[in-house]
Amino acid sequence: MTGAVTKIQLEELGYDKSLDLEWKSLALTNFSIARVIAEHKEAYEVKDPEGEYLARIRGKQMFGATKRADYPAVGDWVVITKLDGEKAVIEKILSRKTTLQKKYSNKQDAQLIATNIDTVFVVESLDRDYNLNRFERYFVLANEGGVKPVIVLNKIDLVSKIELNQKIEQIRNRFKDIDIVSTSTLLERGIEELLDHIKKGKTYCFLGSSGVGKSSLINKLLKKDALKTKETSDSTGRGKHTTTKREMYFLTNGGIVIDNPGTREVGVADANVDSGNVFDEITFLAKECKYADCTHIHEPGCAVQKAVKSKKLDEDKYQNYLRLKKENDYYEMTDFEKRQKNRKFGQFVKKTLEELKSIDPNF
Numbered sequence: 001m002t003g004a005v006t007k008i009q010l011e012e013l014g015y016d017k018s019l020d021l022e023w024k025s026l027a028l029t030n031f032s033i034a035r036v037i038a039e040h041k042e043a044y045e046v047k048d049p050e051g052e053y054l055a056r057i058r059g060k061q062m063f064g065a066t067k068r069a070d071y072p073a074v075g076d077w078v079v080i081t082k083l084d085g086e087k088a089v090i091e092k093i094l095s096r097k098t099t100l101q102k103k104y105s106n107k108q109d110a111q112l113i114a115t116n117i118d119t120v121f122v123v124e125s126l127d128r129d130y131n132l133n134r135f136e137r138y139f140v141l142a143n144e145g146g147v148k149p150v151i152v153l154n155k156i157d158l159v160s161k162i163e164l165n166q167k168i169e170q171i172r173n174r175f176k177d178i179d180i181v182s183t184s185t186l187l188e189r190g191i192e193e194l195l196d197h198i199k200k201g202k203t204y205c206f207l208g209s210s211g212v213g214k215s216s217l218i219n220k221l222l223k224k225d226a227l228k229t230k231e232t233s234d235s236t237g238r239g240k241h242t243t244t245k246r247e248m249y250f251l252t253n254g255g256i257v258i259d260n261p262g263t264r265e266v267g268v269a270d271a272n273v274d275s276g277n278v279f280d281e282i283t284f285l286a287k288e289c290k291y292a293d294c295t296h297i298h299e300p301g302c303a304v305q306k307a308v309k310s311k312k313l314d315e316d317k318y319q320n321y322l323r324l325k326k327e328n329d330y331y332e333m334t335d336f337e338k339r340q341k342n343r344k345f346g347q348f349v350k351k352t353l354e355e356l357k358s359i360d361p362n363f
Contacts, residue, residue, distance in 0.1 A: 009049055014116065014203050014256055019077055022094055028079045031091055036076040037248035044072050046080060046088060047248075053088035055080060061090070068112050069101070074246040074258055075115040075203060098146040100205060114205045114246060114258050119148045119197065121181075123208035123217070125155040126167065132174050133320045138207055139175070140324060147205075150179045150197060154213040157184040174314060185216040195221060200254025207260055218259050221251055227259060279321050281313060297322065 013035045023033055034053070038045035046055045057072065065071055072078055077094040100113040100120060122138040124130050135151065142149040151171060156164050168180060181197065183190035194217065198204055206214040215227035227249075249257050282304055286294065290301025296318075297305075307313035 008047070008250070011201060012250070012254060013047060014201055015077070018097075019094055023079070026079075026092070028092065031079045031081060032088075033094075034078055034080050034088070035248075036072050036074050036078060039072075039074050039246050044090065045247075046078060046090070048080070051086065053080070053082065053086050055088040055090050057090045068110065069099075071112075073099075073112040073115050074248055075117060075205075077116065100141060100145045100147060100207070102141055113207070113260060116203055117145070117147045117205045117258070118202040119150055120205045120207055121150050121152045121194075121197075123152040123154055123206055123212045123214050125208075125212040126153060126159045126164070127155060129209050129212050130167065132170065132316065133323075134209075135171070135175065136317070136320050137324065150181065151175075152194065152206075152208075152217070153180060153182045154217065155184060155186075156182045156189065157186050174317060183213075183217060185213060185220050188220065191217075191220045195251075195253065195255075198251060198253065198255035198257070201256075203248075203256040203258065205258045205260065210261075215259055218249060218257055221255075221257065222249060223252070279317075282318070282321055285313065 010033060015033070015035075019033070023029065032048050032050075034046035034048040034055075036044050036055075037047045037052070042056065044055045046053050055078075061070075072090060072093055076096065078090045079092040079094065080088040080090055082088050096115045098117050099115050100117055101110045102113060120138070120142050122135060122142075124134065139149050153164070153167065159167070164182060168182070171178065171180060179197070181190055181194050183194060185191070198221070206218065208214050219225050219227055246258060246260050249259065251257065282296070285303045285307050286296065288303035289296070289299070291299055294302050294304070296302050299305075304313065304318065308315050308318045
């Protein structure tokens with residue numbers, strides 16, 4: 001870490017009374033309180049009123065960790081021991097008020113994105129990235145972690161006003177009571193409206209695919225080019241990974257924002273798809289189903305299927321619900337159950353191929 005560090009009060013980092021009570025109840029007042037502001041490989045940048053420090057966790061903590069959530073994450077409040085040379089040791093992670101985590105399909109453990117977040121800005125750009133189902137995935141993650149989501153429609157300079165209004169109408173029809181902010185860093189539109197959502201001492205996280213403009217938006221909020229940015233690829237239309245680490249930034253209005261590396265895969269981990277208000281319409285309808293354990297796929301007397309057929313329930317929302325539910329159920333299976341399921345599927349494929357070859361030897 002280089003450069004002069006401006007001193008800051010704990011409250012300006014988001015510290016509150018509940019954290020203070022926990023710190024004192026653990027009899028750790030001889031240690032310093034700091035917040036994790038950046039994450040590196042096996043090391044963290046932490047900040048307290050006196051400055052910033054490069055910190056590591058103790059070997060005992062590392063040995064006792066059984067999952068990613070046992071390690072610190074950006075946004076965490078930690079108890080530290082300060083060492084010489086702007087270094088520190090993390091002694092303990094304080095309780096998390098909220099969490100954001102996602103699951104990759106090829107990994108068992110969930111990835112902790114950030115903690116102690118008040119609001120998550122879900123950013124999509126109005127080009128090839130725009131996708132209502134992806135919004136829904138992010139909302140499930142936010143809901144499970146106790147975080148309020150806000151939609152940011154970025155790069156509105158790429159579409160006409162009529163098309164923008166159509167997109168907003170689509171969102172309002174699909175999602176009820178969701179805040180939407182339309183922005184363009186090129187035209188500098190919507191930046192002040194976005195800033196109005198950011199309050200002093202509160203923490204905000206930006207999530208979205210690579211190239212949707214998260215870093216550019218944060219630069220506008222900071223009123224300086226603090227984050228590197230790149231344009232999307234002309235050949236693929238996909239974003240390029242510019243942000244390579246999670247990092248916290250402090251706005252002049254007292255708000256705190258976290259930038260995240262872009263992602264094209266948004267797994268819902270072990271989130272309860274049926275909880276919260278993301279699919280509350282389906283949850284409400286399910287109460288009228290003939291069977292209490294209805295899967296809403298093939299059962300007679302299913303109120304959800306009936307609503308889809310009568311167009312009272314959006315079919316895309318219904319299909320996305322089934323996909324997320326299936327993904328969630330698979331995540332919750334044990335490794336043994338997954339091996340059994342994969343083995344049975346392999347046997348099914350083998351049997352089908354044999355039957356096809358018996359009909360047509362040239363198959």
